[in-house]
Amino acid sequence: MTDTDLIQIDGIDVIAAMTVVSEVGWDMSKWKTENHFVSWLKLSPDNRISGGKIIGKGRMPTHNRATTVLQMAASTLLISESYLGAQFRRLRTRLGPPVATKAMAAKLARLLYRMLRYGMKYADQGAELYDAQYRKQQVIHLKRKAAQLGLQIIELAPAV
Numbered sequence: 001m002t003d004t005d006l007i008q009i010d011g012i013d014v015i016a017a018m019t020v021v022s023e024v025g026w027d028m029s030k031w032k033t034e035n036h037f038v039s040w041l042k043l044s045p046d047n048r049i050s051g052g053k054i055i056g057k058g059r060m061p062t063h064n065r066a067t068t069v070l071q072m073a074a075s076t077l078l079i080s081e082s083y084l085g086a087q088f089r090r091l092r093t094r095l096g097p098p099v100a101t102k103a104m105a106a107k108l109a110r111l112l113y114r115m116l117r118y119g120m121k122y123a124d125q126g127a128e129l130y131d132a133q134y135r136k137q138q139v140i141h142l143k144r145k146a147a148q149l150g151l152q153i154i155e156l157a158p159a160v
Contacts (some may be wrong), residue, residue, distance in 0.1 A: 004115045008122040010082040011073040011108060020112060023066035028117035034110045041067045043106040067105070070112075074104035084108075086127035090134065 006017035024037075031037040038044050042062035047054045077088040084104070091100035114120040139155070146153045
């Protein structure tokens with residue numbers, strides 16, 4: 001019906017895809033951008049900002065079925081051996097389970113928006129790629145921090 005295979009996204013099954021499409025429809029032109037769509041689903045942060053500073057954080061309650069289904073789909077990524085699963089596990093250890101689940105639900109919503117609006121295809125890149133990218137990012141961060149302290153980091157060849 002939508003000409004896109006939404007179940008390509010890890011965590012989204014047939015029931016989740018049908019629920020989201022039945023709640024929001026397949027026409028994503030109602031929302032100007034994917035951020036508007038995520039905000040409509042109440043998956044964006046509710047930060048109170050004054051003077052450019054966050055002065056409070058809140059929770060935006062919702063009774064939208066699509067939001068609930070996306071949060072349940074995000075929680076299933078914990079055991080997934082995919083790129084999204086690796087990202088969810090890293091966020092979960094850093095931010096805690098409730099915040100990470102909401103953040104991954106927002107990511108799933110953005111992927112669904114792109115697939116329905118632009119016909120984008122989703123191809124999972126695997127947890128190994130995510131871990132390699134994360135390690136590379138950490139090495140760059142450590143080298144920058146060491147340079148600020150007047151030190152130098154020398155990488156060793158990986159042990160075989």
